[in-house]
Amino acid sequence: MSPLISRILMIGLCFIPSELIAQTLPLTPNLINFNSSEGETFLIESTARQDYIPLSIQFETQENGAFCGVASMVMVLNALSIPAPKAPEWRKYKRFTQTNIFDNPKTQEVMTKDIVSKQGMTLQQLGQLLASYPIKVDINYGSEVTLKEFRQRLIDNLKQPNNFVLVNYLRSTMGQEKGGHISPVAAYHQQSDRFLILDVSRYKYPPVWVKAEDLWQAINTKDSASGKTRGFVLVSVE
Amino acid sequence: MSPLISRILMIGLCFIPSELIAQTLPLTPNLINFNSSEGETFLIESTARQDYIPLSIQFETQENGAFCGVASMVMVLNALSIPAPKAPEWRKYKRFTQTNIFDNPKTQEVMTKDIVSKQGMTLQQLGQLLASYPIKVDINYGSEVTLKEFRQRLIDNLKQPNNFVLVNYLRSTMGQEKGGHISPVAAYHQQSDRFLILDVSRYKYPPVWVKAEDLWQAINTKDSASGKTRGFVLVSVE
Numbered sequence: 288m289s290p291l292i293s294r295i296l297m298i299g300l301c302f303i304p305s306e307l308i309a310q311t312l313p314l315t316p317n318l319i320n321f322n323s324s325e326g327e328t329f330l331i332e333s334t335a336r337q338d339y340i341p342l343s344i345q346f347e348t349q350e351n352g353a354f355c356g357v358a359s360m361v362m363v364l365n366a367l368s369i370p371a372p373k374a375p376e377w378r379k380y381k382r383f384t385q386t387n388i389f390d391n392p393k394t395q396e397v398m399t400k401d402i403v404s405k406q407g408m409t410l411q412q413l414g415q416l417l418a419s420y421p422i423k424v425d426i427n428y429g430s431e432v433t434l435k436e437f438r439q440r441l442i443d444n445l446k447q448p449n450n451f452v453l454v455n456y457l458r459s460t461m462g463q464e465k466g467g468h469i470s471p472v473a474a475y476h477q478q479s480d481r482f483l484i485l486d487v488s489r490y491k492y493p494p495v496w497v498k499a500e501d502l503w504q505a506i507n508t509k510d511s512a513s514g515k516t517r518g519f520v521l522v523s524v525e
Numbered sequence: 526m527s528p529l530i531s532r533i534l535m536i537g538l539c540f541i542p543s544e545l546i547a548q549t550l551p552l553t554p555n556l557i558n559f560n561s562s563e564g565e566t567f568l569i570e571s572t573a574r575q576d577y578i579p580l581s582i583q584f585e586t587q588e589n590g591a592f593c594g595v596a597s598m599v600m601v602l603n604a605l606s607i608p609a610p611k612a613p614e615w616r617k618y619k620r621f622t623q624t625n626i627f628d629n630p631k632t633q634e635v636m637t638k639d640i641v642s643k644q645g646m647t648l649q650q651l652g653q654l655l656a657s658y659p660i661k662v663d664i665n666y667g668s669e670v671t672l673k674e675f676r677q678r679l680i681d682n683l684k685q686p687n688n689f690v691l692v693n694y695l696r697s698t699m700g701q702e703k704g705g706h707i708s709p710v711a712a713y714h715q716q717s718d719r720f721l722i723l724d725v726s727r728y729k730y731p732p733v734w735v736k737a738e739d740l741w742q743a744i745n746t747k748d749s750a751s752g753k754t755r756g757f758v759l760v761s762v763e
């Protein structure tokens with residue numbers, strides 16, 4: 288091999304983009320990795336990113352395969368800064384965790400931790416579990432909203448502080464593996480018409496910018512556990 | 526009360542900034558909350574934020590009071606995308622956690638999970654624990670660097686991908702409660718001469734923008750466990 292080609296190859300090896308050596312699953316071309324130059328640019332250009340910092344500083348990984356809804360709830364409850372329970376691991380400090388979120392008797396009346404660990408949760412159950420805390424909860428089924436309504440309701444929320452959006456969608460509709468999933472939405476990028484999902488299964492996928500239409504299609508899918516469509520939940524302080 | 530005053534008070538109550546109802550401890554005026562308008566502006570204006578997105582999407586909370594170093598290591602190892610161990614809770618997926626990071630026999634030779642749980646770690650131990658993985662580790666003591674050198678080494682790193690900065694500092698020196706602490710640094714803001722610390726004790730403090738000089742003073746403090754000063758560690762893929 289010529290020294291020049293060898294040198295070019297070495298330079299190439301020194302600058303492998305982090306996307307190529309990631310542990311997570313590959314993304315289909317319709318999805319844009321947040322952890323990329325383009326993904327960063329979209330955040331900088333976004334004019335509907337009021338929820339991004341509050342959510343990103345609470346970002347956490349779902350503790351098991353059924354806990355996407357639980358991790359998403361913990362993120363928004365911590366981001367809303369409502370009174371939180373103690374967590375024994377941190378002595379006097381108070382913070383929602385994927386364990387102590389079930390300490391509230393009203394939450395347990397909706398579903399116990401054991402049941403959620405076995406079967407996850409439907410859109411309605413997500414809304415009911417959230418409503419067991421002193422916040423305002425608005426459940427929206429995919430079947431009830433046009434693309435235009437869906438886009439506008441999310442944008443309105445993403446421009447306001449102290450309220451948040453959680454989406455319940457079918458991954459396979461937007462090119463991911465595979466089933467129903469729940470995560471918070473953190474921002475909207477107008478030029479590309481994309482929403483930023485902070486995917487709580489961080490072992491599996493990075494956060495992605497997804498086309499509004501793809502996400503709307505993915506929430507307008509039937510959940511066999513409920514017989515209804517998936518959708519989104521808006522939460523705010525009361 | 527006049528209807529006008531009553532209306533003003535109501536509007537006031539509807540727009541309580543999230544800082545005022547946060548669960549975390551209050552910040553002294555020398556520190557700027559990342560979760561604020563000014564904190565967001567600094568990120569947008571930063572020209573040394575290459576590490577911000579890779580670290581922020583791996584942000585996690587230390588699992589107990591002694592695990593600041595462990596949580597910081599987990600964040601940078603996941604951000605470096607080096608081969609990770611399996612975690613039983615996520616079946617086939619691989620990702621560093623504050624538990625499986627100790628599965629590596631070379632890591633255990635430095636310190637076991639039990640010992641770190643009891644006594645935390647010094648700067649040198651942080652470097653040695655990191656070096657038990659296939660990455661390049663550069664340990665820097667606070668006593669060895671001028672403010673100018675400290676600022677420049679961090680800025681150089683924060684402008685490059687695939688390498689990261691961890692700081693070991695005394696909280697009380699920069700106005701926080703209270704002892705030695707470890708967290709990753711995610712960005713630098715030139716106009717205000719501040720670094721962004723993604724504080725892993727998320728139950729206690731939000732991420733903060735701290736003056737370069739304050740952080741330099743806080744790493745140039747003696748750790749009674751080692752008899753040496755605290756400092757910072759630079760890590761990169763080999």
Ligand SMILES: [Ca+2]
Nearest residue numbers: 425426427428
């Ligand atoms: Ca509704």
Ligand SMILES: [Ca+2]
Nearest residue numbers: 444445447450
């Ligand atoms: Ca909002």
Ligand SMILES: [Ca+2]
Nearest residue numbers: 663664665666
């Ligand atoms: Ca050195």
Ligand SMILES: [Ca+2]
Nearest residue numbers: 682683685688
């Ligand atoms: Ca870097």
